[in-house]
Amino acid sequence: MAVAFDEMNGPGGDIRPAYRELSRWLRETPPEALEYRRQEAELLFRRIGITFAVYGDAEAQERLIPFDVIPRIISAREWAVLEKGLKQRVRALNMFLRDIYHGRDILRANIIPDDLIFQNPVFRPEMNGQDVPHDVYVHIAGIDIVRIDPEEFFVLEDNARTPSGVSYMLENREIMMRLFPDLFARHRVAPVEKYPDELLSALRSVAPASASSEPTVALMTPGVYNSAYYEHSFLADKLGIELVEGRDLIVKNDEVFMRTTEGLKRVDVIYRRVDDDFLDPLTFRPDSALGVPGLMSAYAAGNVTLANAVGTGIADDKAVYSYMPEIVKFYLGETPILKNVPTWRCREPKDLAYVLDNLGELVVKEVHGSGGYGMLIGPAATKATIEAFRDKLKREPEGFIAQPTLALSTCPTCTAQGLAPRHVDLRPFVLTGSNHVTIVPGGLTRVALKEGSLVVNSSQGGGTKDTWILDE
C-alpha cells in the first residue's frame, strides 16, 4: 500500500496552505497543554452525556466516542467542489428512488439489472406507485467521503436510510470553541450551527397537503436503549420538536396523532430514526414493539410524511452504489463530480473470480452491512480469516462487493506517542427540502485511532474530530 496522503504535510512534505496556521500553533503549544485540553474535552462530553451504546457490550453500555482535539481542515476551494458534488449526488439519489418506485426507466434502459432491485430485501414493494411530497425520498443523507490524494474526493458510501453523527458535528464544534478560542480567532471557520434550522425547515417544507399551515414535526426514536439515542434527543431539543417513541403515537382514520397531556394531537411530519422494518408491525415485522400499528396506511393515505421515506435502503445498497456514476448520468445528464471507489460486484462471475484471486489486497463488504461489521480488510487479515471469507463469498456472492484497499488520507492526531498521522474519512450531511438541497459547511470527520487502522467506525474504536471548512 502506498504511503497515505497527509492532509497537513502534503505529498512533498510542505505544509498545505489550509493547515499553515494550525501547524504553527501546534509547534507553539506544548504537548502537556494539548493533553490537558483533551482531558477537559472528555470530561465535558461525559458531563453532557454525549454517549453511544455498543450493542452486546455489557461492560460499556454507554461509551464516549473518543474525541481528538486537532481539527481537520478543508479549504474553501476544496469545499466548493465537494458541495457541488454532494448536491448532484443527492439529487440523483432522489430521482433514482422516485423512478424505482414508479416508472422504472432505469431498468428498462438496462442500466441496472432488474434482479438487483427486485431480489433485494431493502426494496419495499409497499412503496410501488406511492407518491411522496415533492418527490423527496432522502431528506437527510450522510455521504461518506474519503480522499487519497490532494486532487480528488471519492464517495465511499451513501447513507440514505437514517444516517447518524450530526450531533457530533455540532457538539464537537461547541466544545472546540470552548477549549480553543484562540485557535478560532486565528482562522475563519465557517459555522455549522445553522444545521438544526435548516433541518427543521426542510422537514416542514415536505409536510403533507392535508397538514395545517403550521405543520407539526416530531422525531421518532426507538428509545433510550438505542445506540444513537443521545443524538435523537439532542436534535429534538435543537429543533424544538417532540421526541416520540412508537407508543406515543396512535393512528386513527389514517391520521397519526401523539398522546399528549391535553389529548391527541396530529403529527404531520415524522423525522424517524427507526428502521423501515420496525415502523409498523402491521406492515413489517409483526414482533416490533417500537413501531406504530397503522402508520404505513396513514403514510399511504398521504396524511403523514416520513423522513427519510420508506424504501430508501435500495439507494444505499452497496451493490447499487457501484452503479452511481451511471445513475448520475442517467438522471441528470451530467458527469459525476465525486468519484466512486472502483467496485467489484461479486454477483458477476468475472468480478467474483478477480476478487477471489486477490482477497489479500482487497476490502470486501457485505452489501447490506454497516458500521464496519462483516467486512474483510485483506491486507490486515490473517490467512485463516481470508479463507473463511472465501467460503462465505463462494456461498453467497451476491451478498458482497469488493474494493481496493485505499490508502485513506491522514490528519495529525493526538496519540499516546504524541502527534501522529491517522486515517480519516468525512461524513457531510445533505438536506433536501421541497425545492432546495442544502449542506452546512462541515461534517463529521471520523478518525481511526489505532496506528495503521483504516476502520473509522465508532463501534470499532474510531474517534471523531471537528471539521473546519475555511471561509476564504
Next chain:
Amino acid sequence: MLSRTAENLYWLARYVERAEYLARTIEATLRVTALPNTYIGKTNEWDSALLTAGVSASFYEIYGEADEHNVVEYLSFSPANPSSIRNCIENARLNSRSVRTALTSEMWDNINSAWIDLQEVWGKGTKTREELAKFLRFVQETSLRFDGSAYRTMLRNDAYWFSRLGLHLERADNTARILDVKYHLLLPEEEHVGGPLDYYQWTSILRSVSALTAYHWVYRETLKPWLIADLLILNDSLPRSLASCYGNLVRNLDQIGVAYGRQGAAQRHARGVRNRLEHSHMDDIFQRGVHEFIQEFILDNGQLGEIITKQYLI
C-alpha cells in the same frame, strides 16, 4: 406535551425525592441506634426503617434479620429492592435520559453527574460508617441540587408542574409513612405510655423529615409528641408536612387546569384532601384516632397518584 414526557418528569421527581427520604431515614436510624439501650429501649429501629420505606415484606423474603448491615444494604444498594436508593438514582437517570429535551441542562447535569459519581459506590459499596455517612449526605445533596436547579431554571409550564406533582405526592407519602409507623409515639400525654425513652425517638422522627430545628422555631417548646404530630400533619409552613404538600399539589394542579382550560378529577380530589387537612385540628384527629387518620390519608394520596396518571399520563 407528550403524556410520556409528563410521566417521566413526574416519576423523575418522585425517585429523587424518595432517594433523599431513604437517605434521611437511614441517617436518623444510624443515629438513634448508636445510643445506649437505656436511652432508646429495645425496639428494633432497623425494622421500623424498613416499615417506613414500605419494603418490609420484600426484605424478609431475602434476609432473615433486620440488622444494620442488612437493612442499609437493602435500602441503599440492593438492585433487588425496586425502591433502593440505587434503583431510585438509576431510574431517575433513565427517566432523565428519556426526557432530556424537557429538562434544563442544569437538571440533567446534576442527575447525570451524580449518577456518574455513584457508579463507583455501587461497585465498591461503603466499607466504613464514615463512607456510608458521606454517601448518605451526597444523596441528600443531590436531591437538594436537583430540586434547586428545577426551581431556578425550569420554565413555569406544564413540565414544571408535573415534576412538582411528583415531588409533593412522594413527599406526602413519605411523611405519612413515618407517621404511620411511629404514630404510637405521638399520642397525647394522657394516653402516652412511653416515658422519657421516647425523647430520642421523637428527635429521630423529626430528623428524618428534616424538621428538628423547625420544631423549635415553630413551638418554642421542648419536644411534645402531639406538637410533633401537629407539625408534620397540619402545619403548612413546614415543607414536608401533609398540609404543605397538599397546598402545593392543589396549586400545581390548578395551574395545569388553567393552562389546559380544563379541571378534572385530579383537581377535585386534591382539593378534597387539602380541605380536610385545612379544617382539621389535632384534638379531633386524636379523638377519632391518629392511626386511622393517617391510613386514610395514605389511601387518598395513593388514589390521587392514580387519578393523575389516568387523567394526564397515559
